[in-house]
Amino acid sequence: MARPKNVKYIFVTGGVISSLGKGILSASLGMLLKSRGLRVAIQKYDPYINVDPGTMSPYQHGEVYVTDDGAETDLDLGHYERFLDESTSQTSNLTMGRVYKSVIDKERSGDYLGATVQVVPHVIDEIKDRMAEQARNGNLDVLITEIGGTIGDIESLPFLEAMRELKLEMGDGNLVNIHLTFVPYIKSASELKTKPTQHSVKMLLGVGIQPDILVCRSEKLLSREIKNKVGHFCNLNEFDVIGLNDCETIYEVPLTLLQEKLDLRVLKKLGLKGFKEPSLDYWREFCNKVKFPKDGEVTIGICGKYTEYPDAYKSILESFIHAGASNNVKVTVKLLKAEDAESATFDLAKELQGINGILVAPGFGDRGIEGKIKYIEYARVQNIPFFGICLGMQCASIEFARNVCGMQEANSTEFNKRARFAVIDLMEHQKKVKEKGGSMRLGSYPCIITEGSKAYAAYQKFLVNERHRHRYEFNNDYRKNFEENGMIFSGTSPNGELVEIIELKDHRWFVAVQFHPELKSRVQKAHSLFHGFVAAAKEYARGAHQLDLTVDMPSFVPLYSDPAP
Ligand code: GLN
Numbered sequence: 361m362a363r364p365k366n367v368k369y370i371f372v373t374g375g376v377i378s379s380l381g382k383g384i385l386s387a388s389l390g391m392l393l394k395s396r397g398l399r400v401a402i403q404k405y406d407p408y409i410n411v412d413p414g415t416m417s418p419y420q421h422g423e424v425y426v427t428d429d430g431a432e433t434d435l436d437l438g439h440y441e442r443f444l445d446e447s448t449s450q451t452s453n454l455t456m457g458r459v460y461k462s463v464i465d466k467e468r469s470g471d472y473l474g475a476t477v478q479v480v481p482h483v484i485d486e487i488k489d490r491m492a493e494q495a496r497n498g499n500l501d502v503l504i505t506e507i508g509g510t511i512g513d514i515e516s517l518p519f520l521e522a523m524r525e526l527k528l529e530m531g532d533g534n535l536v537n538i539h540l541t542f543v544p545y546i547k548s549a550s551e552l553k554t555k556p557t558q559h560s561v562k563m564l565l566g567v568g569i570q571p572d573i574l575v576c577r578s579e580k581l582l583s584r585e586i587k588n589k590v591g592h593f594c595n596l597n598e599f600d601v602i603g604l605n606d607c608e609t610i611y612e613v614p615l616t617l618l619q620e621k622l623d624l625r626v627l628k629k630l631g632l633k634g635f636k637e638p639s640l641d642y643w644r645e646f647c648n649k650v651k652f653p654k655d656g657e658v659t660i661g662i663c664g665k666y667t668e669y670p671d672a673y674k675s676i677l678e679s680f681i682h683a684g685a686s687n688n689v690k691v692t693v694k695l696l697k698a699e700d701a702e703s704a705t706f707d708l709a710k711e712l713q714g715i716n717g718i719l720v721a722p723g724f725g726d727r728g729i730e731g732k733i734k735y736i737e738y739a740r741v742q743n744i745p746f747f748g749i750c751l752g753m754q755c756a757s758i759e760f761a762r763n764v765c766g767m768q769e770a771n772s773t774e775f776n777k778r779a780r781f782a783v784i785d786l787m788e789h790q791k792k793v794k795e796k797g798g799s800m801r802l803g804s805y806p807c808i809i810t811e812g813s814k815a816y817a818a819y820q821k822f823l824v825n826e827r828h829r830h831r832y833e834f835n836n837d838y839r840k841n842f843e844e845n846g847m848i849f850s851g852t853s854p855n856g857e858l859v860e861i862i863e864l865k866d867h868r869w870f871v872a873v874q875f876h877p878e879l880k881s882r883v884q885k886a887h888s889l890f891h892g893f894v895a896a897a898k899e900y901a902r903g904a905h906q907l908d909l910t911v912d913m914p915s916f917v918p919l920y921s922d923p924a925p
Pocket of ligand 1: 723725831833
C-alpha cells in the first residue's frame with residue numbers, strides 16, 4: 361500500500377519496566393507539536409492477541425476507552441484525546457490479534473494463494489499497510505505510534521520489525537524512535553544508575569534499532585554528566601538524552617519536555633523547519649489551577665467494584681481533575697468498595713463522613729450491586745449530590761423502583777433474568793446477540809435535553825452527543841410510574857425511545873446518565889456534567905451541611921446474594 365509522501369513518523373517504545381508513562385509521553389509530545397502548528401495524530405499498537413481490549417477485565421487492562429465511532433480501545437487513547445483535544449477513531453488502536461486475524465482471513469479467502477504465510481513478510485506487511493492507511497486518512501504532518509509493552513517482550517517483536525523496515529525504506533529524516541527508559545536512584549549510593557537503560561538500548565540494538573532519542577524517567581533531575589554518560593554508552597549526543605523527572609500532575613509533563621527541548625530535537629531529526637514557538641499559557645494556567653486552587657477542596661466518593669485498581673476508572677479520575685480546575689477547587693477522591701456496604705454491620709454514615717458528593721461508577725456483572733444501591737439510597741435520602749454513570753444510572757433506577765415506587769423486587773435482567781419488575785432490560789436487538797466482542801451499544805449517539813432540568817443547566821444545550829458502552833437500557837414500561845413518583849427523564853434519544861438521563865426533582869443534584877461523559881472531558885473543556893456535579897458538591901461543602909439525622913434510613917435487605925464473579 362502506498363505511503364503518503366509528506367507524513368513523518370515517530371515511534372515511542374518503552375524499556376526497563378512497564379508503567380513509565382509512554383502514553384503520557386506520546387500525548388505530551390503530540391500536544392507540543394500540535395501547538396507549534398503541526399497536524400498530529402497518535403495511535404497505539406498493542407502486542408496482545410485480543411482483537412480489542414473490550415473483552416478484557418478491568419483488572420487486566422484498566423478502563424476500556426470508547427471512541428466516537430464505537431471502537432473499544434486502550435486507555436492511552438483517553439490521554440491522547442485529553443492532551444491533543446482531537447478525537448481518535450477505530451483505526452487509532454491496533455492489536456496484534458487484529459493483525460493476525462486479518463492475515464488469517466486473507467489466507468482463507470485465497471489472497472496469498474500459493475505462498476507459505478509467515479510473520480516475515482506477511483504479518484509485517486500487514487502492520488506497515490495499516491500504518492500507511494492511518495497516515496493517509498489523517499491529513500497529517502506527523503503520526504505518533506506508541507508501541508505497548510516493554511522491549512524484550514516476545515510478542516511485540518513484529519511491531520519492532522515493522523518499524524525497523526519502515527525506517528530503512530523511508531530513509532533518514534522521516535522516522536524517529538523515542539525510547540522511554542527508567543534511571544533509578546539508589547539511595548545508599550546517592551546515585552542515579554544508568555545500567556538498566558544501557559541494557560535496554562542493547563536489546564533494541566539486538567533487533568536492529570538504534571534509538572534516536574532517549575527519554576529517561578527518574579526521581580531526580582538528570583545532570584549533564586549523566587546525560588553525557590548515557591549518550592556515550594548508547595551512541596547518542598547528550599542533547600538527545602532527555603530527562604523526565606516525576607511531576608506533581610501528569611499535565612506538567614509537556615512543560616517539562618518543552619524545557620528539555622524534546623520537541624525541538626524531534627523537529628530537527630525530522631527536518632521540519634519554520635514551526636512557531638508553542639504558546640502554552642492556557643496549559644500553564646490549567647496546571648496552576650490544579651496545583652493551587654483558590655476555592656478550597658471537595659471530596660468525592662466513587663463507588664465501584666474495582667477500587668483496588670484505579671486505572672479501571674482512569675477517565676473518571678481525569679474528569680475530576682478537569683472539573684476541579686474549572687471550579688477552582690481541589691477534588692480529592694475516595695474510592696468506596698461497593699461490596700463492603702453489603703454487610704449488615706457496615707456503617708455507611710461513617711464511611712461517608714466528609715464526602716461532598718457520591719458517584720456510582722460503570723461496571724458489569726452483579727458483584728457489588730446491592731452495595732451500590734445502598735450508597736444511592738443514602739445519597740437520595742440525605743440529599744447528597746449524586747452522579748450515576750451507566751451502571752450507576754441503572755442502579756439508581758433499581759433503587760428508585762424499590763424504595764420509592766414500592767417495587768421491592770425490581771432489578772436489571774443482567775442480575776436476575778426473571779426479575780419481577782425488570783426496570784432495566786436488554787434492548788430487543790441485543791436479545792439476539794451471541795458474540796461478546798464489539799457487540800454492545802457502542803460509540804456516540806445524540807441525546808435531547810429537557811429545558812429547565814439540571815442536565816440543561818449543566819449543558820446549556822438541547823442537543824448533545826455522548827459515547828455509550830452497554831447492553832441494557834431503561835425499560836419504558838416503568839416510565840410513567842417513575843414520573844408519577846418524582847423522577848424526571850431529562851435526556852432521551854431523539855425519537856424519545858431510549859432513556860439517557862434521569863434526575864430527581866426535589867434533590868440538590870441527583871443526575872444519572874446511561875452514557876459515559878468521562879470519555880469526553882478535556883483539559884480545555886471540563887465535561888459540563890462533571891463541572892455541574894463538582895459545583896453542586898462545592899456548594900454542599902460550603903453550606904456547612906449537616907446530615908439530616910432525623911431522616912430514617914430504611915433497613916437494608918439484600919434481595920439477591922449471588923456469589924461474586
Ligand atoms: N452492565 C451494564 C450494561 O451492559 C452497564 C455497562 C456500563 O456501566 N458500561 O448495560
